[in-house]
Amino acid sequence: MAVASYFVRMVVVTAGYHRYFSHRSFKTSRGFQFLLAFASQSTVQKGVLWWASHHRWHHKHSDTPEDVHSAQQLGFWYAHLGWILGPDNNATRIELVGDLAKYPELRFLNRKAIQLLPALVYALACLALGGLHGLVWGFFVSTVLLWHGTFTINSLAHMLGRRRYATSDDSRNSLALALLTTGEGWHNNHHHYQSSARQGFRWWEVDVTYYVLRLLAAVGLVWDLRRVPPEALALDIVPETSAPKRFRPSDARPMTAEG
Secondary structure, three states: HHHHHHHHHHHHHHHHHHHHHHOOOOOHHHHHHHHHHHHHHHHHOOHHHHHHHHHHHHHHOOOOOOOOOOOHHOHHHHHHHHHHHOHHHHHOOOOHHHHHOOOHHHHHHOOOOOOOHHHHHHHHHHHHHHHHOOOOHHHHHHHHHHHHHHHHOHHHHHHHEEOOEEEOOOOOOOOHHHHHHHOOOOOOHHHOOOOOOOOOOHHHHHHHHOOOHHHHOOOOOOEEEOOHHHHOOOOOOOOOOOOOOOOOOOOHHHOOOOO
């Protein structure tokens, strides 16, 4: 139960909180959008608008003094856990998520008094399925492991691994982190072209979340999965022999209130 709960919810977080709400890398219906938000909040990582707004801020200021979880600027442990546990980042940066805040059901889920409701529902489901052992392993143990798995992308993915693209931050690619986070470990790829639904750009780069999105697209639950243009794949390769032109199309930038 712990392993299944970890990986199922990791896919939900990476597909929901990250690739959909933060980067809008695919489209879906309003109903499935709500289900993605509700399921993502079962991981106890605060509200959907809060998560997306802070992640968009991170991409706007990645590895600069304004980044809320830069391992280079703030140290490993603050980037990994301190930033989300402390009081400084409790507020939702609503100006960065105007495209999401227009939905009253998402604003409802983001309320502090409601943020834990999906987690409570999930915990009760684990209790009903497996009794006390189900609650402990299916919810509590898997949730703590899920926190650390998710947060490795904020910390370790900016410290360990290889850089394919000369991005302005210190993001890196790591197969180990990609396996742990169902595809998020190809972090340098992601910072090179943020709006892609696929973060494992090469066929050998395992990206389980993208495979799940392809299955969801096949049954019509999601559509218009964004891809990386061929011209973007070839730019900013490390090591650089010259200073190539930066590829910064508008749809690859972090989303703002204007979309």
